[in-house]
Every structure is written in structure tokens, then in C-alpha cells.
Amino acid sequence: MSGRVLIVDALSAGSGRRTSSRDSIGCGPRTVAGVFEKHGIRCTIRRVDEVLPKKSILKQFDHLVVSAMTMDQIAVQKMVKLWRQIRQIGKVLLGGPIATEPEVILKQIRPDALVVGEGEATLDELLERGFLEENIELSDIHGVGFLESDKPRMNQTRALISSKELSERFNPSTARIIDYTAYQACKVYVEILRGCSNFRRTKYPLKDGTQCTECSNCDAKDPMKRMDCPEDIPPGCGFCSVPGTWGPPRSRSADSIVNEVKELLDLGVHRVILEAPGFLDYMRGTAPLTDPCHPPANLSAIEDLLGRLNSLPQVSEGNVHIAIENMKACLFTNDVAKTLKKSMISSSPNIGLETGSEYHMRQIGKCGSPDDVIRAVKVASNHDMKPFVYLISGLPGETAETTEQSIQMMRSVSEAGAERIILYGFRALPGSAFANYPESSLKDEFGQTLRKEAEKINRQKKEQYLEKVVRGIAAEPSSTHHGFTMVYPLEEGPLMTVSGGFSAGTLLSVKVTEVLSSGLVSGEVVDK
Ligand code: SF4
Incomplete structure (x- = not known):
């Protein structure tokens, strides 16, 4: 036993x-x-x-x-x-x-x-x-x-x-979702693919002194060659351990994903996130997929998956929100946006910029360019999506100049239609190329400058919600305001707090009345 x-x-x-x-x-x-x-x-x-x-x-x-x-x-x-x-x-x-x-x-x-x-x-x-x-x-x-x-x-x-084993041999438990408090109101992540296609590498030296010797494998046409670094530098952006730990992307079959989502919805889940380090890597190219920007996204596979999810009754009735998060800017084209729009899966594409400097971006091993990010944000915004743009403060190679370029980029992406700027302090992850580098607290000069600008932009964006009605889902009592309930947006929108107690999972329409901070608004319930 x-x-x-x-x-x-x-x-x-x-x-x-x-x-x-x-x-x-x-x-x-x-x-x-x-x-x-x-x-x-x-x-x-x-x-x-x-x-x-x-x-x-x-x-x-x-x-x-x-x-x-x-x-x-x-x-x-x-x-x-x-x-x-x-x-x-x-x-x-x-x-x-x-x-x-x-x-x-x-x-x-x-x-x-x-x-x-x-x-x-x-x-x-x-x-x-x-x-x-x-x-x-x-x-x-x-x-x-x-x-x-x-x-x-x-x-x-x-x-x-393999993809086949991920799809057929190992199925995540759906029954155990009920073990989570307020799971009906939570974002439940469903893995659609594992691994990342960025097999570029940082040009900055590792902490033990190892450095790129320009063998050019990172830019090789042969996808196998891209996996091999003679210096053993972990692949991917220097701050990230995903490609080094999980390898190139392996997608799950649409059947296994749809079955899992169906079972979760039958148990009362309302919010599903299709989890992937890069959603647009789904069924893209042939294995091993080690080029982050070529070939383009596999739109027919994406269309098929989203179409089947949309036809689940809870989704077609509008009581469930299925979202996509991480997308690489270099893959996010007008055709991608049209496909997502047509599937009626609204999304806040999460687009990693990390730094506003093109040179800095290349040096850390990031794919794409700042221009790709602005273009992707404009495309998303033109299709009524609300993109989030991610930056990291304190990365190796950060200077006064890269900080100034990041500030300018925050303003540019905000003008282009970004819904929110998300700024993280750099963390030296084990298994990444930047393991053992000093970490950022967001309190140093550059960190503070970046944080202030991000907060200013995010507050302005929240003000655009004043007097608007946002559909949300009650989650848990507020830990800071007695008698208030935290409400998560069902689709896109800000985190909200409302007066009164509501049980987890209750769908509410909230009229936004006040911006409390760059990340929180308060409102009143206008309809249950
Ligand atoms: S494979 Fe290694 S040595 Fe070759 S270019 Fe890439 S990082 Fe440099």
C-alpha cells in the first residue's frame, strides 16, 4: 500500500x-x-x-x-x-x-x-x-x-x-483542481507546449569567465547546430533558464489540450490560460525548433486548437475566458492577430522587450528588436487586444544609456497601445547564463527611474477605465481593506476591489470609480 x-x-x-x-x-x-x-x-x-x-x-x-x-x-x-x-x-x-x-x-x-x-x-x-x-x-x-x-x-x-508522450502518456490531473481555494475565480494554466525556441546566447561573459568565441553556431541554418555551443553557454536569453532546462518546444496535441480544458470547465473553472513560454511556437516548424523567429507561426494548427476550444459550450456561452499570454514579438504579425481575432479569443499578448536598447537586447541573447516590439504592440492594439510589455531592470550590461532607451521605449509602446508595462528586477536564476550575477532590487538609480516611469504609465492607463463597466469574477476578501472583495477581470482589464462580501466564482459587473494605485482600481457592483 x-x-x-x-x-x-x-x-x-x-x-x-x-x-x-x-x-x-x-x-x-x-x-x-x-x-x-x-x-x-x-x-x-x-x-x-x-x-x-x-x-x-x-x-x-x-x-x-x-x-x-x-x-x-x-x-x-x-x-x-x-x-x-x-x-x-x-x-x-x-x-x-x-x-x-x-x-x-x-x-x-x-x-x-x-x-x-x-x-x-x-x-x-x-x-x-x-x-x-x-x-x-x-x-x-x-x-x-x-x-x-x-x-x-x-x-x-x-x-x-516527446510531443507524443506529453499528449498521450502523461495527462495532468483535472480532478485535483478542486483542491485549490477559489479555483473558480483563478487563472488556471493549461500547458500547450514545453520548452523555448530561442537558441541564441548571451555575448556577456558567464561568472566563471566563459565567453562566446563567435563560432556562429547560434546563427546556423542547421537547427541541430544551433543546439551545440562549444563553450557550453546556456541557450536563450541570459536571464532565462527555460531552453537550457526544458530544451526546444514540444507541443501537445489539440485533442489532449481540449480534453483537459473541457474537464476543467465542467468542474467550474472560468479562466484558462494556454501556457507556453511562447504561444506562437505551437506546432511551428520541424523538431528541433531552435530558431525563435523562423519559420512563421503555424496558423492552421492555432486556428484548429482555438476553434475547438471555442466550441466548448461554456466558452461559446461567454461564461469562460480563454487567454493566451507569452508571444515573441518577431512572430506576432498581422496574420497572427487576424487569426486570434477571428477565433474570438481576446488576449493580452505578453511581449518581452526586457531592454529598450537594440544593442543590449542582442548582447543578452534576446531575439527580435525594439522595432519588432513596437510593431507587434501596434498590430495587437489595431485588433483591439491589450498587450502587456515586459522589461527587466538590473540586467548585466545595463547603463545610463540603456536605461534612457528603455524609458523612451516605454513611452513609445504606451503610445502604440500597450495596456500595461510590467517591470521586473533581474533575478540570477540557476541554470541560466546570468546565474551568480548580482541581482537587482529596483532600488538603485536605474531601477528607480524605470519603476517611476512604469508606474506613471500604468496609472494613466488605469484612469482610462474610470466610469467604465468591467466584467469580473469575485475571488477572495481583500487583505488590506476590511469588508472588501478582490475581483479579477474575467476578460481583459484591471484588478479591482469592491465593497461587500462575494463568494469565490461569482460573476460581477463592476463600474470603476477610483484608481487606487498603478495596479488596482476600486469600483461598485452594478450587476451580478
Ligand atoms: S554557440 Fe556559443 S560560441 Fe558559438 S556563437 Fe553561440 S554562444 Fe558563441
């Missing part, structure tokens, strides 16, 4: 409580749950911030599995410590992007096993071999890290899962 498994979702929890993206449910924990269900093992998902203050929950379970990112290490440490205090039995298994620094994690958190890279096939093998029931030999299971005589040991990496 395997016993019951607690899957703890610690994604974005940082040191224990998520402060941003509170309305998002990532696909990782449901993917893990799907593998347990495949083996007939009972499991439940809980967010880490629900479990930490309610330790009695742990008594209902026999094993602990934690899914987390690098930034969540403190929350994971607290979680595992608590588990070991309360439960002296069972196995502790860790996985997710946190495993990109396996030695550190094994030494500090000491799980029974760490799943590195893609988790499904490794977890599948662990369960087949009886990992939960006994102390099995781990040394020949690819993709696993563990402590051997108290020393971290990493097995050989596991080969990437």
Missing part, C-alpha cells in the same frame, strides 16, 4: 506566502498529480501557505511531494522541516524549477529524492519501482538526485519527453 500523498504547491511562495499572482494556478502540481493518478495512488494538492499555519493537515498523509521554484527555497525548507516534525514516516520528494541547483537543494533540504528537469517520466519510474513502499536503489534512475553517504549525487539526465 502506497498511502496517501500530499502534493504541496510552493510555486511563487518565496518565504511562505505568495504576494503576487495570487489568482494563478500553475500546471506543475496538477501534472505531478496526474502521474500519481495513473498509478492509482490517492493524492491531494495544497498551497504551502495553507499548510504551514495548519500543521494538523499533515496527519492525513503518508508522503510529501513539493513543487517549487528557486525563489521558494525558504518556504520549502519550512515545509519539509514541519513534515519531519509532525510525520516521522513516508518519503519526501522535491521537484520543479527548484531542482536546477541540485547540490544546494540536496544539502540544505535533504529530500529522499530530487527530480531534476522534466518530472513525469522520472516520477513514473520511481513509482513503478516502488519508491513509496520501500528503500529502492536510486543510482540507475535517470533524472534523480539524492544523498549518498551524506554527499549529493546526481544521476545521468533523463532524455526529454
Whole structure:
């Protein structure tokens, strides 16, 4: 008997409580749950911030599995410590992007096993071999890290899962969506493809001094050649670990995506995000797809997928919102916008600019150019979409000049129709080319200049919503205003707060009355 498994979702929890993206449910924990269900093992998902203050929950379970990112290490440490205090039995298994620094994690958190890279096939093998029931030999299971005589040991990496396996062998659990509080109001991510097509690399030196020697493989016509860097520089934008960890894109079949969405909608989900590092990589080109901008997007595959999603009854009745987020500017053309518009899937395309300097963009390994971003924003806006543009402050190579160019670009994309500027401070992700570079706090001179401009633009954009009615969905009580409820926009629009208590999932029409900050408006409910 395997016993019951607690899957703890610690994604974005940082040191224990998520402060941003509170309305998002990532696909990782449901993917893990799907593998347990495949083996007939009972499991439940809980967010880490629900479990930490309610330790009695742990008594209902026999094993602990934690899914987390690098930034969540403190929350994971607290979680595992608590588990070991309360439960002296069972196995502790860790996985997710946190495993990109396996030695550190094994030494500090000491799980029974760490799943590195893609988790499904490794977890599948662990369960087949009886990992939960006994102390099995781990040394020949690819993709696993563990402590051997108290020393971290990493097995050989596991080969990437194929598109076919992602579509047919491993299905994320849909039943376990009900484990999430207020899931009816949350953005539920459904993975449509894994990996990224940007196999360019940064020209800045890595922290150990390794640097590009201009072999030209990054620009080779042969897609296999682009994967091979003689200097072992991680592929992709220097700040990102996606292509290095997850490889080139592999798409799921439309059948598997539509089935998953259908089951989620039948359970009461209202907001679905089609998750991909780049949506326009869906079924694009032939494998391995390592050129981020060529060939163009596969519009017939996209049209087919969106058409089938649109014909689900809850979507065609207008009670569910399906959205697309990340898109590469160089692929976002007029034809793409027309196809999305025709599919009636409204979208806030999330377009990464990162820096307003073309030179800086190339040096960090980014694809496309600032002009591509302005063009993509104009195209999106001309088709009534509300694009978000992303920048990063504190990147290696940032100067007064690149900061000034970024300010000018923020203004240009705002004029071109960007709905919102999203500015992040640079984080040195393990597994990325910029691992170990100093991080940004957004408090230094350049960071503050960028933050002020982004806030100014975002506030102006929010003012355009004053007196307008926005359809939203009640989520949870406001943590700062007693007696108020947080309301997420059902389609596009700002985060709102309204007076009164509404249960999660209630659809509301809200008239916006005041801009409270660059990220929040208040309003009154005009219709339920
Ligand atoms: S493959 Fe490596 S060495 Fe060759 S151009 Fe790209 S980053 Fe430079």
C-alpha cells in the first residue's frame, strides 16, 4: 500500500506566502498529480501557505511531494522541516524549477529524492519501482538526485519527453483542481507546449569567465547546430533558464489540450490560460525548433486548437475566458492577430522587450528588436487586444544609456497601445547564463527611474477605465481593506476591489470609480 500523498504547491511562495499572482494556478502540481493518478495512488494538492499555519493537515498523509521554484527555497525548507516534525514516516520528494541547483537543494533540504528537469517520466519510474513502499536503489534512475553517504549525487539526465508522450502518456490531473481555494475565480494554466525556441546566447561573459568565441553556431541554418555551443553557454536569453532546462518546444496535441480544458470547465473553472513560454511556437516548424523567429507561426494548427476550444459550450456561452499570454514579438504579425481575432479569443499578448536598447537586447541573447516590439504592440492594439510589455531592470550590461532607451521605449509602446508595462528586477536564476550575477532590487538609480516611469504609465492607463463597466469574477476578501472583495477581470482589464462580501466564482459587473494605485482600481457592483 502506497498511502496517501500530499502534493504541496510552493510555486511563487518565496518565504511562505505568495504576494503576487495570487489568482494563478500553475500546471506543475496538477501534472505531478496526474502521474500519481495513473498509478492509482490517492493524492491531494495544497498551497504551502495553507499548510504551514495548519500543521494538523499533515496527519492525513503518508508522503510529501513539493513543487517549487528557486525563489521558494525558504518556504520549502519550512515545509519539509514541519513534515519531519509532525510525520516521522513516508518519503519526501522535491521537484520543479527548484531542482536546477541540485547540490544546494540536496544539502540544505535533504529530500529522499530530487527530480531534476522534466518530472513525469522520472516520477513514473520511481513509482513503478516502488519508491513509496520501500528503500529502492536510486543510482540507475535517470533524472534523480539524492544523498549518498551524506554527499549529493546526481544521476545521468533523463532524455526529454516527446510531443507524443506529453499528449498521450502523461495527462495532468483535472480532478485535483478542486483542491485549490477559489479555483473558480483563478487563472488556471493549461500547458500547450514545453520548452523555448530561442537558441541564441548571451555575448556577456558567464561568472566563471566563459565567453562566446563567435563560432556562429547560434546563427546556423542547421537547427541541430544551433543546439551545440562549444563553450557550453546556456541557450536563450541570459536571464532565462527555460531552453537550457526544458530544451526546444514540444507541443501537445489539440485533442489532449481540449480534453483537459473541457474537464476543467465542467468542474467550474472560468479562466484558462494556454501556457507556453511562447504561444506562437505551437506546432511551428520541424523538431528541433531552435530558431525563435523562423519559420512563421503555424496558423492552421492555432486556428484548429482555438476553434475547438471555442466550441466548448461554456466558452461559446461567454461564461469562460480563454487567454493566451507569452508571444515573441518577431512572430506576432498581422496574420497572427487576424487569426486570434477571428477565433474570438481576446488576449493580452505578453511581449518581452526586457531592454529598450537594440544593442543590449542582442548582447543578452534576446531575439527580435525594439522595432519588432513596437510593431507587434501596434498590430495587437489595431485588433483591439491589450498587450502587456515586459522589461527587466538590473540586467548585466545595463547603463545610463540603456536605461534612457528603455524609458523612451516605454513611452513609445504606451503610445502604440500597450495596456500595461510590467517591470521586473533581474533575478540570477540557476541554470541560466546570468546565474551568480548580482541581482537587482529596483532600488538603485536605474531601477528607480524605470519603476517611476512604469508606474506613471500604468496609472494613466488605469484612469482610462474610470466610469467604465468591467466584467469580473469575485475571488477572495481583500487583505488590506476590511469588508472588501478582490475581483479579477474575467476578460481583459484591471484588478479591482469592491465593497461587500462575494463568494469565490461569482460573476460581477463592476463600474470603476477610483484608481487606487498603478495596479488596482476600486469600483461598485452594478450587476451580478
Ligand atoms: S554557440 Fe556559443 S560560441 Fe558559438 S556563437 Fe553561440 S554562444 Fe558563441
